[in-house]
Amino acid sequence: xxxxxxxxxxxxxxxxxxxxxxxxxxxxxxxxxxxxxxxxxxxxxxxxxxxxxxxxxxxxxxxxxxxxxxxxxxxxxxxxxxxxxxxxxxxxxxxxxxxxxxxxxxxxxxxxxxxxxxxxxxxxxxxxxxxxxxxxxxxxxxxxxxxxxxxxxxxxxxxxxxxxxxxxxxxxxxxxxxxxxxxxxxxxxxxxxxxxxxxxxxxxxxxxxxxxxxxxxxxxxxxxxxxxxxxxxxxxxxxxxxxxxxxxxxxxxxxxxxxxxxxxxxxxxxxxxxxxxxxxxxxxxxxxxxxxxxxxxxxxxxxxxxxxxxxxxxxxxxxxxxxxxxxxxxxx
Amino acid sequence: xxxxxxxxxxxxxxxxxxxxxxxxxxxxxxxxxxxxxxxxxxxxxxxxxxxxxxxxxxxxxxxxxxxxxxxxxxxxxxxxxxxxxxxxxxxxxxxxxxxxxxxxxxxxxxxxxxxxxxxxxxxxxxxxxxxxxxxxxxxxxxxxxxxxxxxxxxxxxxxxxxxxxxxxxxxxxxxxxxxxxxxxxxxxxxxxxxxxxxxxxxxxxxxxxxxxxxxxxxxxxxxxxxxxxxxxxxxxxxxxxxxxxxxxxxxxxxxxxxxxxxxxxxxxxxxxxxxxxxxxxxxxxxxxxxxxxxxxxxxxxxxxxxxxxxxxxxxxxxxxxxxxxx
Numbered sequence: 178x179x180x181x182x183x184x185x186x187x188x189x190x191x192x193x194x195x196x197x198x199x200x201x202x203x204x205x206x207x208x209x210x211x212x213x214x215x216x217x218x219x220x221x222x223x224x225x226x227x228x229x230x231x232x233x234x235x236x237x238x239x240x241x242x243x244x245x246x247x248x249x250x251x252x253x254x255x256x257x258x259x260x261x262x263x264x265x266x267x268x269x270x271x272x273x274x275x276x277x278x279x280x281x282x283x284x285x286x287x288x289x290x291x292x293x294x295x296x297x298x299x300x301x302x303x304x305x306x307x308x309x310x311x312x313x314x315x316x317x318x319x320x321x322x323x324x325x326x327x328x329x330x331x332x333x334x335x336x337x338x339x340x341x342x343x344x345x346x347x348x349x350x351x352x353x354x355x356x357x358x359x360x361x362x363x364x365x366x367x368x369x370x371x372x373x374x375x376x377x378x379x380x381x382x383x384x385x386x387x388x389x390x391x392x393x394x395x396x397x398x399x400x401x402x403x404x405x406x407x408x409x410x411x412x413x414x415x416x417x418x419x420x421x422x423x424x425x426x427x428x429x430x431x432x433x434x435x436x437x438x439x440x441x442x443x444x445x446x447x448x449x450x451x452x453x454x455x456x457x458x459x460x461x462x463x464x465x466x467x468x469x470x471x472x473x474x475x476x477x478x479x480x481x482x483x484x485x486x487x488x489x490x491x492x493x494x495x496x497x498x499x500x501x502x503x504x505x506x507x508x509x
Numbered sequence: 510x511x512x513x514x515x516x517x518x519x520x521x522x523x524x525x526x527x528x529x530x531x532x533x534x535x536x537x538x539x540x541x542x543x544x545x546x547x548x549x550x551x552x553x554x555x556x557x558x559x560x561x562x563x564x565x566x567x568x569x570x571x572x573x574x575x576x577x578x579x580x581x582x583x584x585x586x587x588x589x590x591x592x593x594x595x596x597x598x599x600x601x602x603x604x605x606x607x608x609x610x611x612x613x614x615x616x617x618x619x620x621x622x623x624x625x626x627x628x629x630x631x632x633x634x635x636x637x638x639x640x641x642x643x644x645x646x647x648x649x650x651x652x653x654x655x656x657x658x659x660x661x662x663x664x665x666x667x668x669x670x671x672x673x674x675x676x677x678x679x680x681x682x683x684x685x686x687x688x689x690x691x692x693x694x695x696x697x698x699x700x701x702x703x704x705x706x707x708x709x710x711x712x713x714x715x716x717x718x719x720x721x722x723x724x725x726x727x728x729x730x731x732x733x734x735x736x737x738x739x740x741x742x743x744x745x746x747x748x749x750x751x752x753x754x755x756x757x758x759x760x761x762x763x764x765x766x767x768x769x770x771x772x773x774x775x776x777x778x779x780x781x782x783x784x785x786x787x788x789x790x791x792x793x794x795x796x797x798x799x800x801x802x803x804x805x806x807x808x809x810x811x812x813x814x815x816x817x818x819x820x821x822x823x824x825x826x827x828x829x830x831x832x833x834x835x
Contacts, residue, residue, distance in 0.1 A: 233538060234566075292652075293660070294675055294676065296725075315539070318582055334710065335682055344661055348661050384726070395733045398736075398737035406748065409744065416752055424759045449785055452799065469823075479811070481813070481814035485818050
């Protein structure tokens with residue numbers, strides 16, 4: 178159905194007058210409506226829990242997920258990352274920390290400590306903690322982060338203050354970690370701040386800069402000692418086994434000699450006895466034969482032979498005996 | 510009519526909100542509140558008792574009552590690090606901190622009003638008590654805590670020396686903390702402040718003192734290093750000594766055994782010989798004879814000049830065929 182053409186329509190005055198305020202009226206209402214929608218839900222990420230307060234009073238704890246709340250400041254929601262492992266660094270800082278309390282403003286101050294034997298050491302460590310009770314974390318201590326920092330620094334300085342510098346630097350490290358954690362946990366239980374300290378780990382622990390060299394010196398000296406001992410042992414091992422071998426050799430030689438000596442003696446004796454048996458059958462002629470045989474063998478080998486008449490023995494002093502081979506056959 | 514009702518609804522809603530705000534106030538879990546009428550405190554503070562949770566919505570008289578909110582949670586006081594002398598005249602920098610809370614909000618509000626004033630009061634009180642306590646104790650009392658702790662010692666490092674021992678203490682750090690705490694606590698109570706604890710955070714040598722400490726540490730380490738070197742030389746000398754001893758004993762032992770064996774063999778041989786040669790006079794005679802001949806055979810050589818006379822057995826024939834035998 179179409180309206181008849183050219184029909185003038187009287188726009189009522191009231192309508193014209195009302196059109197502007199009406200828009201003014203609905204626009205804020207719409208805004209309020211949008212605000213109501215936006216402000217009446219919130220999401221809690223999986224690593225967090227949210228503490229909901231109604232008129233400031235603790236109302237409930239919201240698990241991860243989508244939740245509704247009353248807007249206009251009636252319900253306030255604070256999210257606390259309770260499933261996240263949090264970390265505080267002491268004496269050093271690594272960049273890119275998401276936890277605002279992780280680093281301190283003055284790591285140099287935190288690092289330097291006095292040990293129980295009144296030496297100094299530089300200690301770097303971390304604390305791993307997590308929030309176990311979001312309610313207590315929010316409501317019991319105003320600045321839980323700095324408070325935790327202070328308590329940890331205090332615990333560590335107390336524990337280090339009861340250790341010698343050698344315990345701090347080397348032998349007592351694990352004990353220090355455990356002891357500092359224990360002390361800290363005690364403080365935390367007293368404060369009831371909803372935080373659980375899980376682990377304290379010592380990172381770099383070293384003597385202060387000017388002293389470092391003398392600590393290295395000790396290590397070097399220790400190495401030198403080992404080296405000296407090793408060298409001496411080497412010398413011992415080079416000489417003694419050889420000497421033992423040589424001694425055995427000499428003894429074996431002597432034993433060989435002994436066997437040889439006895440065998441030879443027995444051989445000689447057997448031979449002698451055989452000869453003797455023959456000799457006893459005809460002593461005179463055997464003797465003569467042996468004598469002549471020997472002479473026959475020996476005399477041709479002699480360099481010089483001088484045969485003197487028994488009465489010409491005074492000739493002897495005149496002979497030139499210094500020459501090994503005198504004029505042959507003087508008396509021949 | 511419809512338009513009018515809408516305007517009315519909105520107006521009444523706004524009015525309701527304004528009235529609601531005027532007649533009520535909220536108390537957060539983290540705060541305590543007390544009400545004043547023209548600056549004069551009225552009634553008991555709300556949510557001030559730590560054992561009673563009064564957070565939430567509360568009513569008030571509009572316009573004439575003012576709400577004063579004061580922190581309920583535990584607050585921190587982190588003292589400035591201050592140089593102070595110990596009883597043994599060592600200058601150290603001490604940095605301690607304390608936990609406190611506002612226990613009486615009304616008094617606190619009247620006497621202190623804001624937190625900055627409170628912190629500066631705490632600076633004064635705890636600072637001066639710390640000074641007092643530190644000045645009446647030796648340095649070691651501030652550093653150490655456990656009275657009868659025996660330190661682990663690295664035997665190789667600290668043997669036979671006084672390095673690696675802990676100086677003994679009478680009180681220790683915890684007692685000192687306690688003393689400061691006990692002295693400061695009643696003084697701040699008058700301001701509505703409850704002190705919860707005071708702890709040393711950091712204690713360090715004053716920069717001027719630290720060089721001396723370093724000097725001592727260096728000399729201590731030097732001592733250890735020297736001992737290592739000396740030990741090394743000593744051990745080495747011991748080993749070399751043992752080497753000499755073992756060498757000589759091995760060699761002489763060998764010599765002794767050798768001589769023993771040889772001697773025994775010689776003796777045995779001698780026995781064997783003499784038992785054969787001494788069996789009867791003829792044997793002895795024959796031995797002498799054959800041995801003499803053997804000796805001739807062995808000793809008379811090319812370089813020997815033999816002088817015989819014609820009365821020798823061999824050459825007597827040169828003189829006379831029938832020479833008488835001697």
